[in-house]
Every structure is written in C-alpha cells, then in structure tokens.
Amino acid sequence: MELLDLVAALDAELVDTPSHPSGVVVTGVSHQANWIRPGQAFVAIRGAHFDGHGFISDAIERGAVAVIGEGLPTSTVCNVPYLVVANAREALADAATEVAGRPSDRLTVLGVTGTDGKTTTSAIALHLLRRAGHRTGLLATIGYELPDGVLRQPPAHFTTPEAPQVQQILRDMVTHEATHAVVESSSHALAMDRVRGVSYDVGVWTNLTGEHLDFHGTMEQYFADKAKLVQRSRHSVLNADDEPWFERLIPLAKEDGGTFTSYSAEGREADWRAADVRESSEALTFTVHSPEGVAEATLPMIGRFNVANALAAMAGVSGAGVGLKDLVEALATFPGVAGRMEMVERGAGEPRVIVDFAHTAPSLQKALETVRVTTDGELWVVIGSAGGQRDPSKRAPLGRVATTYGDHAVFTEEDHRTTPLQDILAEMERGAREAGNDNFVSIGDRTEAIRYAVHEASPDDTVVLAGKGPEQTLERGTELIPWVEIEEARRALAARRRADV
DSSP, X not given: OBHHHHHHHHTOEEEOOSSOOTTOBOOEXXXXXXXXXXXXXXXXXXXXXXXXXXXXXXXXXXXXXXXXXXXXXSSSOOOSOEEEOSXXXXXXXXXXXXXXXXXXGGXXXXXXXXXXXXXXXXXXXXXXXXXXXXXXXEEETTEEEOTTOOEEOOSSOOSSOOHHHHHHHHHHHHHTTOOEEXXXXXXXXXXXXXXXXXXXXXXXXXXXXXXXXXXXXXXXXXHHHHHHHHHHOSEEEEETTSTTHHHHHHHHHTGGGOEEEEEESSSOSOSEEEEEEEEOSSOEEEEEEETTEEEEEXXXXXXXXXXXXXXXXXXXXXXXXXXXXXHHHHHTTOOOBTTBSEEOOOOTTOOEEEEEOOOSHHHHHHHHHHHHTTOSSOEEEEEEOOOTTSOGGGHHHHHHHHHHHSSEEEEEXXXXXXXXXXXXXXXXXXXXXXXXXXXXXXXXXXXXXXXXXXXXXXXXXXXXXXXXXXXXXXXXXXXXXXXXXXXXXXXXXXXXXXXXX
C-alpha cells in the first residue's frame, strides 16, 4: 500500500522528515520493534510501562519505512516519514486493516463474545456453517483455522492476537477462498482495539458475569468493552436470560439501523427458545422454537448449560442465512470442542472417559457436578496442579473439590515445572484430608495415573481427566514434552482392552 494512501486512510498528519514519502510502499505494520520486517511501518504506542517512541531507532534498523505515533518523538532521531495520529492503538488496527486490504469486507463474519461459552458457541457455529456448505475460517482462543480445518497458532498468542495478526489471518482466509469467518472476540480484544478493523455481520452475546475485573476495573467498564461487539454488528444475537444486561443491550443493537434476535434456554420469552430439555450420558436433546418453526434437536454434548450455547450458535448462523432444518441436522453431528467436556470414543464394557480443561477449584467443581448428573456409576477424577510461578494456594482446594465431588481422585502432575512434584501432591492430599476425605491416591506420572483410573473404573463409571484439556505440551521439570490428553485416554482404554483379553 502506498504510504500517502495510508496517510489519507488514517487521517494522519505527515511530519516533514529527511525522507520523502512519495513512492514509499508499506507492506505491513507492527507495534513491536523486534517484529518489524523491511517495508513495514512501526506504530509507537505509549503504554503503562513502555513508550514505543524509545524503540523507533530499533524499528528503523530492522527496516521500518515509516513511524506512526500520537506526538513527535523528543529524544529519538526519526529519519523516515512520521505520521501523527490522534490514537496510536486505534491507528495500529486501522493501518493493519488498510494494509491487509480490508479482508473482513469480503467475508460474512460472525463474532462471539461473553464471559462463558465463547469457545463452545464459536465451535458450534463453525460446524453449522461448514455443514451448510460454507467455506469458513475460525479465529478463537484455541488458535485459528482456514477453510481446510487445520488448527494453527499465530506467531504471538494472545486470547485474541493483536490487530496485525487478526488482519493477516483474515486475509489468509480470503486467500484460501473462505466466504465466512467465526471470530471469538474477547473483552480484552475489544477493549484494546485488536478487532477494531473487523466488519461484523452478526454479533453473538453469551453472557456477562464478574471476571477480568483486574483489567476492566468495574462491571460497568467490562460491559461497555464487551458491548462494542453488539454496537459494531449489523445484526446481534442476545441472551434473554442474561439479566440485567439483556435489556441494556437492546438499544445498542439498534444503533445505526442494526437489528437483533433473542434466545433463551430458561423458558423466557425469546425468538429462539429451548423446551423439554433431556440429558443423557452422551447427548442433550431439546425442542427448538424459532422464527422458522419448531424442530427437535440433539447436541452430542453433556452439560445443560450447553443448550444455551447451541441456541446462540443456531440463532447466529440463522442470521447468516442458514435454515432451521439444516441447523438441527448439522447440530446432531457436532464433534465437540477439543478439551472441553470432550468425550472419548469407547467400546462395550468400557467406562465413559471425558477430557476437560478445568484446572481451578471452582471450574473443577462445576465440571464434576455437570458430569455427575449423567453418571450411573461412580465418578473418577484425575487432576494435578501447576507449579513454577503459579499460585500454590490453589492446590489444597483442588484436592478438596476432587475428593468431595468425585468418588475417587487420582492426584498427578500438571506442568509442575521446577516445583518439586511431591510438594504439589502433598498440598492436594492435605486439602483432601482437611475435608475429611481419604478417597484418593497420588501417582506422579500422568500417563500412569490416567491408565490406573481407566483400568480401575467399572463400565458404568465415568473418568474425568481434568486440567490439560486441549493443551499440546506437558511441562515436567525443565522438559517440554509433547502431550495430547485425549490420545493418552485412548491409549489407556486400549491398554484396558489388552489387559482384559
């Protein structure tokens, strides 16, 4: 992109410098000097701890052809064109969007935000769109996918990558002939303008509860940051069960001629409603009431809360043009979310094994309570606690919850790093004993712990492998070991079969 065109797009003031801007081409943009490549522009952001202007020389040495900032540098010589803008972080997003060619304008974009359910709702929406025949990409907390369905990780991983990575990923989707994109949009990404340049066709709101207040400060600010998705979307999907926020979102959804639809999994009046919810050990079934009519739906997941996620996804994808019949047919084939209540394939006479990411006491309690509802036999849990710089006060509560809400607990490793594993296990054991529980065993090697639980469990039992979820590595001491929890579970079931022969 011609630098002078970028100056116009940003409504920037071009400061006179020794280097003339005529003919300069900008190939990319970054706010990290050490990420700069020849031909890119460097955005100097004044942050809470560092001032990007102090890295201008580094950026120029790496090949920056222009610098963008809110004011002139006072202590650094800048011998490339300098663009003055009102807000450098906004300019980072806007410049990245322009240089990438505004890729989201060529996609139907469905955004998802909320405290809980973002990842599952995004995954369901992606599946529904693909089953409807749309070439769809995904940008989410677990990584990103092009239409080929291969999960990839951006070069620098945030809950949502920074604006230049967001725009590059969207451009890659367009290059690979995507027509649709699902963009999981966190409150941090919205607040910090990482997704500012995304043109949202549909915005899905799951819920808002007290979290991330260390960043947002207050619930009001947290709401305001998340509500940006609704304000920027042409059509919004709002949770009627999410009081008091639902009523406050309606006028925001209507701004600038926007439209909205509502959903409820709890029986409230809404455009999309779930009724007659039934839970089994393998799936949820319910009746969907929608603007198109009524249909019976099956979701191959457990956890009643996932009905709300399914409704949100169906309403969102309906807003992108997919009919009710196709939605319910596709929902029945949803494979689940990697590492989030992910059920492992099992044969006759084998226990149900579930892989979940729960790694704190509250999340583990919720997971075990959810699984308990559909467990005919006893409930086993394999759980560890991280070491290193992680909070050691979480270990004893994990032991208490595992032995209180599970019938059998197996304490094991989970990224203990250089913290002595026996110290971590001892703390988990202490938490269990202080709760009056002795239904646990400690097995340091996670592979052995998983195999023990799977082998000892009866066919009617359920084994929850908690803590690792979709992670791809295990940190043992100073080693970084490749690790896929669901594969460990499959191998444990295979070992059980061999032992039974």
